[in-house]
Amino acid sequence: MKVRKFTPDDLKRVFEIENMSFDQSYGINMFQQLYEMGVGFLVAEENGYVIGYVIFWIKYENQGHIISIAVDKNYRRLGCGTQLLVKAISILSLLNLDTIYLEVNENNVGAVEFYKQFSFRVDRVVPGYYENGDGAIVLYLPLDKGKITRK
Numbered sequence: 151m152k153v154r155k156f157t158p159d160d161l162k163r164v165f166e167i168e169n170m171s172f173d174q175s176y177g178i179n180m181f182q183q184l185y186e187m188g189v190g191f192l193v194a195e196e197n198g199y200v201i202g203y204v205i206f207w208i209k210y211e212n213q214g215h216i217i218s219i220a221v222d223k224n225y226r227r228l229g230c231g232t233q234l235l236v237k238a239i240s241i242l243s244l245l246n247l248d249t250i251y252l253e254v255n256e257n258n259v260g261a262v263e264f265y266k267q268f269s270f271r272v273d274r275v276v277p278g279y280y281e282n283g284d285g286a287i288v289l290y291l292p293l294d295k296g297k298i299t300r301k
């Protein structure tokens with residue numbers, strides 16, 4: 151498995167993975183726009199086939215934010231999400247940020263378990279955050295001079 155920068159050729163495949171992973175989609179144009187804005191955008195590939203992606207940026211001066219991460223259903227629990235998240239955190243850690251934040255659907259038990267592996271902590275719950283009325287759990291990871299640990 152290899153993690154590399156996203157290129158516009160990956161757009162369709164990333165959109166496909168997003169679609170199979172979330173009820174609510176950012177839409178293919180939003181991915182293009184995020185890329186053009188210069189956000190962090192990485193894909194994981196296996197033998198040249200894209201199987202996952204992560205998008206992240208600096209939301210505020212000291213705060214990184216994971217916008218989206220997903221792995222193709224057929225390639226989950228093989229460490230791909232870990233590789234993507236570790237790489238994103240490593241890049242954000244180089245930027246002297248204090249914290250990384252993200253939102254996760256309160257019903258997404260698997261993703262919450264995934265983030266717990268990286269010692270993300272619960273900041274707060276935002277009721278009705280998603281279009282379908284589901285609430286979001288806001289998780290944060292204090293950055294410790296670039297050290298990343300998985301439990």
Ligand SMILES: CC(C)(COP(=O)(O)OP(=O)(O)OC[C@H]1O[C@@H](n2cnc3c(N)ncnc32)[C@H](O)[C@@H]1OP(=O)(O)O)[C@@H](O)C(=O)NCCC(=O)NCCS
Pocket residue numbers: 171172219220221222225226227228229230231232233252253254255258259260261263264265267
């Ligand atoms: C969350 C997601 C990105 C994880 O990707 P992944 O490649 O399966 O993750 P990994 O294989 O690196 O998992 C690392 C560890 O996280 C935990 N974990 C991951 N998925 C889990 C699940 N569904 N249930 C419980 N624990 C889980 C496990 O401890 C796992 O280690 P193990 O397989 O050795 O037990 C993937 O499930 C996904 O794309 N989900 C749909 C999209 C999504 O929910 N994204 C996050 C929304 S904010």
